[in-house]
Amino acid sequence: xxxxxxETTALIQIKDLSRTYGEGPATVHAxxxxxxxxxxxEMVALMGPSGSGKSTLMNVLxxxxxxxxxxxTLGGQDMTRLTGRQQANLRGRRxxxxxxxxxxxxxxxALSNVELPMSYARMSASQRKDAALNALRLLGVDQLKDRYxxxxxxxxxxxxxxxxxxxxxxxxxxxxxxxxxxxxxxGTLVLEAFQSLHQETGVTIVIVTHDPYVAQHAERxxxxxxxxxxxxxxxxxxxxxxxxxxxxxxxxx
Amino acid sequence: MNTxxxxxxxxxxxxxxSFLTALGIxxxxxxxxxxTSLGSGVQQYVNQKFAGIGANLITVAPALPTSHSHSRHRSxxxxxxxxxxxxxxxxxxxxxxxxxxxxxxALRSAAGVVxxxxxxxxxxxxxxxxxxxxSYPYYGMQRMTAKAGSLKGSxxxxxxxxxxxxxxxxxxxxxxxxxxxxxxxxxxxxxSVSGAPGSDPNNTAYLPLSTAMALSNQTTVSEIILAASSxxxxxxxxxxxxxxxxxxxPSHNYRIITxxxxxxxxxxxxxxxxxxxxxxxxxxxxxxxxxIMNIMLVTVSERFRxxxxxxxxxxxxxxxxxxxxxxxxxxxxxxxxxxxxxxxLATHILGxxxxxxxxxxxxxxxxxxxxxxxxxxxxGVLPALRAARLMPAEALRTD
Numbered sequence: 001x002x003x004x005x006x007e008t009t010a011l012i013q014i015k016d017l018s019r020t021y022g023e024g025p026a027t028v029h030a031x032x033x034x035x036x037x038x039x040x041x042e043m044v045a046l047m048g049p050s051g052s053g054k055s056t057l058m059n060v061l062x063x064x065x066x067x068x069x070x071x072x073t074l075g076g077q078d079m080t081r082l083t084g085r086q087q088a089n090l091r092g093r094r095x096x097x098x099x100x101x102x103x104x105x106x107x108x109x110a111l112s113n114v115e116l117p118m119s120y121a122r123m124s125a126s127q128r129k130d131a132a133l134n135a136l137r138l139l140g141v142d143q144l145k146d147r148y149x150x151x152x153x154x155x156x157x158x159x160x161x162x163x164x165x166x167x168x169x170x171x172x173x174x175x176x177x178x179x180x181x182x183x184x185x186x187g188t189l190v191l192e193a194f195q196s197l198h199q200e201t202g203v204t205i206v207i208v209t210h211d212p213y214v215a216q217h218a219e220r221x222x223x224x225x226x227x228x229x230x231x232x233x234x235x236x237x238x239x240x241x242x243x244x245x246x247x248x249x250x251x252x253x
Numbered sequence: 254m255n256t257x258x259x260x261x262x263x264x265x266x267x268x269x270x271s272f273l274t275a276l277g278i279x280x281x282x283x284x285x286x287x288x289t290s291l292g293s294g295v296q297q298y299v300n301q302k303f304a305g306i307g308a309n310l311i312t313v314a315p316a317l318p319t320s321h322s323h324s325r326h327r328s329x330x331x332x333x334x335x336x337x338x339x340x341x342x343x344x345x346x347x348x349x350x351x352x353x354x355x356x357x358x359a360l361r362s363a364a365g366v367v368x369x370x371x372x373x374x375x376x377x378x379x380x381x382x383x384x385x386x387x388s389y390p391y392y393g394m395q396r397m398t399a400k401a402g403s404l405k406g407s408x409x410x411x412x413x414x415x416x417x418x419x420x421x422x423x424x425x426x427x428x429x430x431x432x433x434x435x436x437x438x439x440x441x442x443x444x445s446v447s448g449a450p451g452s453d454p455n456n457t458a459y460l461p462l463s464t465a466m467a468l469s470n471q472t473t474v475s476e477i478i479l480a481a482s483s484x485x486x487x488x489x490x491x492x493x494x495x496x497x498x499x500x501x502x503p504s505h506n507y508r509i510i511t512x513x514x515x516x517x518x519x520x521x522x523x524x525x526x527x528x529x530x531x532x533x534x535x536x537x538x539x540x541x542x543x544x545i546m547n548i549m550l551v552t553v554s555e556r557f558r559x560x561x562x563x564x565x566x567x568x569x570x571x572x573x574x575x576x577x578x579x580x581x582x583x584x585x586x587x588x589x590x591x592x593x594x595x596x597x598l599a600t601h602i603l604g605x606x607x608x609x610x611x612x613x614x615x616x617x618x619x620x621x622x623x624x625x626x627x628x629x630x631x632x633g634v635l636p637a638l639r640a641a642r643l644m645p646a647e648a649l650r651t652d
Contacts, residue, residue: 107266
């Protein structure tokens with residue numbers, strides 16, 4: 001992995017990335033030549049109306065989908081040539097997800113839910129439990145560890161879901177409309193949780209949203225339209241200082 | 254949470270549905286195991302019966318000639334005694350004598366048998382008993398012993414139920430009975446014996462062979478029973494018997510049947526029937542398997558979301574495959590276990606009622622276990638593969 005990391009330290013490098021569905025005249029161009037670099041430790045919002053290609057880009061970033069052409073490297077590693085099994089090995093460990101709905105497994109406790117990606121990673125029971133409790137504490141929901149999802153509020157459940165994503169120590173946290181199912185107040189709490197998580201651990205976060213309010217919580221907003229990057233802007237100076245202070249942080253695996 | 258616990262949790266969560274699904278397997282395994290157990294019970298019963306008669310016995314019966322054509326035999330059935338037989342007898346008292354005095358160790362003794370188509374009566378009381386003429390070694394071969402009198406006398410020997418029918422509790426010995434038109438003295442009474450299926454030695458009266466032949470005006474015997482010195486020597490004894498009979502029967506108009514052959518025929522017949530029935534029962538197992546496949550497909554589509562989440566959290570295709578296969582196999586094995594237990598009860602009760610040694614055998618239990626694992630695995634593969642191949646993005650989009 002380190003051998004290929006000569007050009008830059010960008011965590012994510014995307015070059016001329018295209019994704020089409022179908023063939024001939026019915027071809028749908030979901031992504032038309034995206035070029036994008038995301039640095040280690042950035043907190044980015046990926047914005048755009050539905051049909052803009054943001055979900056497709058998120059699926060490609062999360063190894064849920066493959067690009068038709070172009071390149072995608074994560075931490076210097078080419079992601080376009082991975083086998084299904086290699087993809088699965090990265091998912092949940094180096095790339096973690098927080099989804100729109102409350103995607104906790106209903107018949108597992110908070111703690112078991114948070115341990116799940118680490119048990120798929122074949123980590124030992126004690127390591128799993130330690131990491132899970134740490135993550136729950138980090139999100140301020142460790143007192144909920146023995147509760148089932150049905151015994152939590154929406155905001156609590158989403159914070160448990162973020163704890164689950166963060167527990168294995170991923171390089172990249174992808175969040176797809178993470179506040180979509182929440183009211184504004186709980187949504188704000190969840191967004192603040194993302195921000196403090198970002199400050200404390202320096203994990204790279206990409207939030208996909210159509211909501212400008214949500215996007216305002218990121219450092220950088222990349223707007224997509226019709227499968228292309230429309231704009232790429234920095235939000236404020238207040239958080240940027242953070243990752244420049246610690247340029248080499250991250251890369252925990 | 255391990256795979257087994259996840260599978261059990263899912264089965265338990267849908268108890269009613271799981272029970273109904275397992276019911277297909279319960280019925281299928283029950284049918285297969287019960288039929289194979291009963292089949293092997295019948296077989297054991299037959300084996301025991303044959304061992305009781307004596308595996309060392311050989312029957313020489315008349316047959317159509319194999320080397321020369323003797324057409325007169327076909328068109329002229331001989332007299333009274335042979336009337337029940339499709340083939341007229343050609344075996345004589347001389348043959349019996351020659352075989353009984355073979356001078357070899359392997360062929361220990363021979364006994365002639367004739368059937369006398371007459372009734373036995375005491376005064377006006379008649380009996381339903383059959384009359385047979387036998388030479389003395391016959392009693393030993395059939396393990397018959399005297400309860401009173403002797404078996405070597407010149408009079409009639411009565412089977413236990415014949416004696417009871419004609420004389421009640423009073424002693425039959427020395428009394429007179431009429432067979433056909435002649436009067437005989439009872440010189441022996443047999444102890445009650447259990448005989449081969451299809452004949453009742455207790456309800457038979459026995460005359461000395463020559464007396465019986467003269468009485469019924471027969472010149473030939475119905476069949477000759479040979480006793481080999483042991484079951485291992487049967488083939489050797491057959492060779493000797495063939496050599497002796499070849500002199501008086503150059504056309505080879507007889508056939509030799511060993512009890513091994515009869516046993517083999519009966520065994521192969523019962524096993525064909527058992528296999529056939531088990532095959533039909535197997536169809537219900539197949540139907541049960543389809544039930545499992547159906548419910549697993551439902552389970553998979555109900556759990557699209559769960560599968561998507563698990564895959565997003567790093568579950569490999571194999572993890573998902575194993576998870577769903579475990580569930581279908583567990584379901585089938587539970588069904589198989591319940592079916593086997595029920596079958597054990599049923600065969601035990603049935604075996605007791607019918608009087609055959611039926612019960613669960615190691616073989617039938619092993620068959621049931623393998624069958625149910627196989628059914629669960631085979632019919633679980635398709636749904637499990639469908640689950641495993643689900644793209645996480647698709648699975649999570651179904652909000």
